[in-house]
Amino acid sequence: MSELTIKPTFSLAPQNLDDALRFADFLAASDIVPKDFQKKPANILVAVQWGMELGLQPMQAMQSIAVINGRPSLWGDAVIALVRSSPLCEYVYETDDGETASCRVKRVGEEEQTRTFSMTDAQQAGLKGKQGPWAQYPKRMRQMRARSFALRDVFPDVLRGMPMAEEVQDIPTERELNQSLPRKAEEPKVLPAYPDSKLDENADKWRAMIAANRTSPEHLLTNLVSKYTVTPEQEERIRALAPIEGEATNANQTDKGSGGGDS
Structure with a gap:
């Protein structure tokens, strides 16, 4: 031989x-x-x-x-292949009635376990009709979810805790979560109160500038309210810095008359 x-x-x-x-x-x-x-x-x-x-x-x-999403995971076909090749597995049966996927598994020496995933579950998880595989292959995705729940629950030692890729794909990333969260409305900025002492200090200077047409009460108020909270009383005082039209005219006429007398 x-x-x-x-x-x-x-x-x-x-x-x-x-x-x-x-x-x-x-x-x-x-x-x-x-x-x-x-x-x-x-x-x-x-x-x-x-x-x-x-x-x-x-x-x-x-x-x-x-x-x-930066996380290693196993594709669903590899998951069931690893489990079925393990001596700890007696059987894995998968069914789908068009609405609910079921996965029945039995580990040696233990009772049979069943996990299901329905379209109602998919809707509650925000997966039903989701763009991508859930819209194109809902039956396959139901099957993968039921399989993942059953095999990861009953054979965690065989799979070493590895998640299933089809399941991880549906977990929103941190960026997607942040985009979906409602933005917190920005609180209005609280401006400090404008001190009366400052107004007292600047009143004569501002009155002279207004009289010389170098500024106006409106311009002064616009600048102030961008930095401070101005009270109605302070606003009234600033507006009162402008000379009354009649007084300004009389003052001008007086100046002209005085000038003529000197000459």
């Missing part, structure tokens, strides 16, 4: 840190790796490490792990 020789399967899995760093640089330069990993060797290294902890080969890890 001839001897059967079994050749070892070729693997790209790095054996040490140096191998992992070179491996990450090599893949980051490739155009066929997922977009999240192109020219990002550090992301590749993290994904490969996550994959090792989950039992995934490096290339499987890069196809199964997505970085969404």
Whole structure:
């Protein structure tokens, strides 16, 4: 009988840190790796490490792990594959009646668990009709939600606490939350009161400037109310700095008469 020789399967899995760093640089330069990993060797290294902890080969890890909103997560097909391949899983059954998706799972030595997700749940979560997959593939998205709840609840050790990408996609980012929150109305700025002592101090100077047509009560008030709170009494005093038209005319005539007498 001839001897059967079994050749070892070729693997790209790095054996040490140096191998992992070179491996990450090599893949980051490739155009066929997922977009999240192109020219990002550090992301590749993290994904490969996550994959090792989950039992995934490096290339499987890069196809199964997505970085969404800065958080690593597993695509739904990878989640069910990991659970079904685990000796802790007896079965996973998924159904959908057109309104509600159900996922029945059984862990070895435990009772069956069922999780559901309906369109009513989707509406309460603000997902029903949401632009994107929820509008285009509602049945698939219901299935992913029910699957995520069931498998993450019953097999957290198998999944190492990794969330499911389809679920993380629906979590609003901090920026989206800030945009959706109503803006707090700005409180009106409280201006300090204009001191009466200042008005007493400036009254004669302002009266002379008004008489010389270098300013006006309205101009003075416009400047003041931009910096201070002016009382009605103060406003009245400032307006009274302008000479009464008759008095101004008489004063001018007196000045002219006096000038003629001197001459």
